[in-house]
Amino acid sequence: MVDRYAAADGPLAADAERASGYRYGQQDWLVQFKRAGAGIALVDPVALAQRGVDWGPFNEAVGDAEWIIHDSLQDLPGFVQIGLAPKALFDTEFAARLLGRQRFGLAACTEHYLGLTLAKEHSAADWSYRPLGRDLRDYAALDVEVLIELRARMVDDIESQGKEGWAREEFAHLLRKGTTPKDPPEEPWRRTSHITQLNHDRRGLAIVRELWTERDALARELDIAPTLLLPDAALIKAAVAKPRNSRQFSQIRILNERVRMHVGGERDKMFERYAPLQRKVKPSVWKNAILRALALPESDLPSASGGQDRVEEGTNAPRSMKYWRVHHPDRFDLLEHERARLNVISQDTNTPVDVLLRPQALRNLCWQAGEGFVEASEDAVAGFLRSQDARPWQVSLLSRPLAVQMREAQERQTQEDRQAWEPQGHGAPERAGSMQAAGGAIV
Structure with missing residues (x-):
């Protein structure tokens, strides 16, 4: 395989398949490649690792070739983990977004650009199972079969819209981001689905934390997806109900199910392979975890917000628009006007707003401007924007219009303040007198 890919040239199509809905973690269980003149290769990275195979020769074989990946941030971390080292990137998913496509999944892209409809019936398959059937191998091969031609069509569109420079900067950014290890979250249990239902329930959050921690330890030990042992919905139900005895616990059916079948049909045959592991975990494990959380002293309960509402200089602005609107109406007004300006630029350039600028970066700008930390100047x-990891094309395109909007917001605020202090008929002298009596300053 290495010899064939070394003898070929041109970009390299790449993809990966995982078994995250079945096994613990995000490990790659299959990687697929295609290069013109070398054909398609389906590789089992786990089997190679067990035999001590090093990916160095393959990296040398493809050299500086551009890797074509759809939604690269999903696949690049796994590639790096097994030893692959891409040097250049073309992300077909991001290219579709940059071109203003409303649908940017791989199937939607191939349908639009190539007139091909890709079947996605195996996208949620258990790719860790061996041997892989012929239908799964065909499915995996098709994901890279079309990428080289798809890239060529997209390049034509990118050039016609004059976005070549934008695309190069974004692909370089995605490559750096996808190949840079991430720090693990401090409180991963807070990523439980629908946990916002418990934002003001510290005891309920403690139950989620205890159940999540117990579930994660068992899942790691058994090498099974945590949600096959206990779905997130069960954690939330337990946190809301807070069962304190066996009778209350037994009434929550989802906590007492040991073998979990999901959707019926072919997928259940895959889930059945994990039934013996599921049966190893008795419901009493979850009951004891809940009781431990209920017995915690108040001082050991998790915070209601996890620190998400704390906003200090240089930190992320709050996401709640209600919080902005109620407590910081001036900043909210600026944010609304900046969003409107971005919408105009989005329409003019046929580029989605969230591609023009990360929404959190815009919130941070308006928040810091309200604090007086960012002047209303282009520089x-x-x-x-550079401090928010904006790329040069974004800085060049957006700095001036965003600064103009900030100055206009300041002028609006100045005008409103002036109107608030203008004399209003016969009542003005009385108002001034009351302010002077209180020691206030009249401007």
Whole structure:
């Protein structure tokens, strides 16, 4: 395989398949490649690792070739983990978004650009099972079969819209981001689905934390997806109900199910392979975890928000628009006007707003501007955008219009303040007198 790929040239199509709905973690269980003149290769990275195979020769074989990946941030971390080292990237998913496509899944892209409809019936298959059937191998091969031609069609569109420079900067950014190890979250249990239902229930959050921790330890030990042992919905139900005895616990059916079948049909045959592991975990494990959480002293309960509402200089702005609107109406007004300006630029350039600028970066700009940390100048805004990891094309395109909007917001605020202090008929002298009596200053 290495010899064939070394003898070929041109970009390299790449993809990976995982078994995250079945096994613990995000390990790659299959990687697929295609290069013109070398054909398609389906590789089992787990089997190679067990035999001590090093990916170095393959990296040398493809050299500086551009890797074509659809939604690269999903696959790049796994590639790096097994030893692959891409040097250049073309992300077909991001390219579709940059071109203003409303649908940017691989099937939607191939249908639009190539007139091909890709079957996705095996997208949720258990790719860790061996041997892989012929239908799964065909499915995996098709994901890379079309990428080289798809890239060529997209390049034509990118050039016609004058976005070549934008695309190069974004692909370089995605490659750096996807190949840079991430720090694990401090409180991963807070990512439980629908946990916002418990934002003001510290005891309920403690139950989620205890159940999540117990579930994660068992799942790691058994090498099974945590949700096959206990779904997130069960954690939330337990946190809301807070069962304190066996009778209350038994009434929550989802906590007492040991073998979990999901959707019926072919997928259940895959889930059945994990039934013996599921049966190893008795419901009493979850009951004891809940009781431990209920017995915690108040001082050991998790915070209601996990620190998400704390906002200090240089930190992320709050996401709640209600919080902005109620407590910081001036900043909210600026944010609304900046969003409107971005919408105009989005329409003019046929580029989605969230591609023009990360929504959190815009919130941070408006928040810091309200604190007085960012001046309403093009240079100041440009510097702030760079600090938010904006790419040069974004800084060049957006700094001036965002700064203009900030100045207009300041002028609106100044005008409103002036109107608030203008004399209003006969009542003005009395108002001034009351302010002077209180020691206030009249401007």
